[in-house]
Amino acid sequence: MASPPCRISLLLLSLFSLLLFSANSQSAPAPAPSGPIDIVAILQKSGQYTSFLRLLNETQAAEQINNQVNNSRDGMTVFAPTDNAFSNLPSGTLNNLTFQQHVQLVLYHICPKYYSMENLQTVSNPVRTQASGQDGGVYGLYFYGPAGQSNQVNVSTGIVNVPIYNAVRKDFPLAVYEVSKVLLPREFYEAPAPVNSPPPPRGNGTVGSGGAASAPATGSPAGSGSGKMSVGFGLVVSVISLWMGLFL
Template identity: 55%
Template sequence: MATTPVSLILLSLFFSLSLHAQAQAPKAPAPAPSGPVNLTAILEKGGQFGTLIQLLNKTQTFNQIENQLNSSSEGMTIFAPTDNAFSNLKSGSLNGLTQQEQVQLLQYHMLSKFYTVNNLLLVSNPVPTQASGKDGVWGLNFTGQSNQLNVSSGMVEVQVNNALRKEFPLAVYPVDKVLLPEELFGVKPPTASPPAPATKETSSGKSSPKEAAAEPSSGKNSAGGRKVALGLVVGLGLVCMGILS
């Protein structure tokens, strides 16, 4: 029985030493949160997207992309035209666009959802772009099979190349042609000629006084005709009376 208190003391001492050792042991560092997606760095690393970077900066579309990536749970998909794609455009194509139209052109290359190549092979066409709205459909069509994917704007069709990035929330696919939307670059319908001015009428449905003055009065003509006929009859009567007398 005398050994029981000693055992309790030793057990308490061992327990205290264990707690002290755990407190002194260094804690494993928590995993660092993933930083924001840097689209500029992705394009610069690709090495052939200088014109696209300039347009994104000029139109401040970079800000829109960052805001969406930070606020949306759907992610985003971007089709990035290469420098050669822009240089192959008809001369003046970009300079002929207003600032707002340049923004719409860039938004036409963006989908408001993260898509893999396999996802895009299964979508229902046309897929709305970020340029879609009250000004038109602004959709893209995707066709292909296996790992080959083509994207078409209706005016331009191009194969989608290997992704610059394909991790959620952002997928970036290079394209060798600028996707031209019909809403901006399609043939505009001819402007309709204005309709011919209608004849003015008064509230009673009759012609205006000027028009009435220009028209001959049928009433006056008929009255004048009756006077002439009466005069002929009277004259003829007088002649007959002279002969008889």
């Protein structure tokens, strides 16, 4: 039979084992679910994108980005100019743009697909942006790696050329890359194609091959010169006939 001190030791050991088992049997708390991606919160956290954030909100592009990255399998890529990039624009650049051009400028910084840095090194140019619609040749971006720098990618608009150094966010479905220049599209500097003038309205006449209107097919209009000549000639003939009848 165990002595009292031995009993106490066994009791303490059993109690310790029970507590240890109970602690281990409790499941670890589940990690808190991550919330939806918010481009505004991402850029605000970095603290150097005030001008770009203002344009994103004014044009409602921020809402468009959040909707797509949280509900699409394609993801998105955003090229975010810093405040210094906007400060280095020529004076009056943004003020001289219409609101529609502000929208196009913001959408030009957004690609409707997720691109990692490795993707950008091998992507086929031009790359469509949100300003392109279905035609990547219009408002498209061009990516290339400088010679001898396999890990570097430059982005070009045809007007602006800038290297991509820093990834503000690089995880799918949203990649956000910092750029030190505002990506001004070349379409802002190209003269628009002339609009063809509409054809002249068709009236009673039709336009012939020479461009002159031909007369209606119903004959000469009333009161024309040929009608007056016919009437005058007939009157002369009648007077001569009457004179000859009186004196012959």
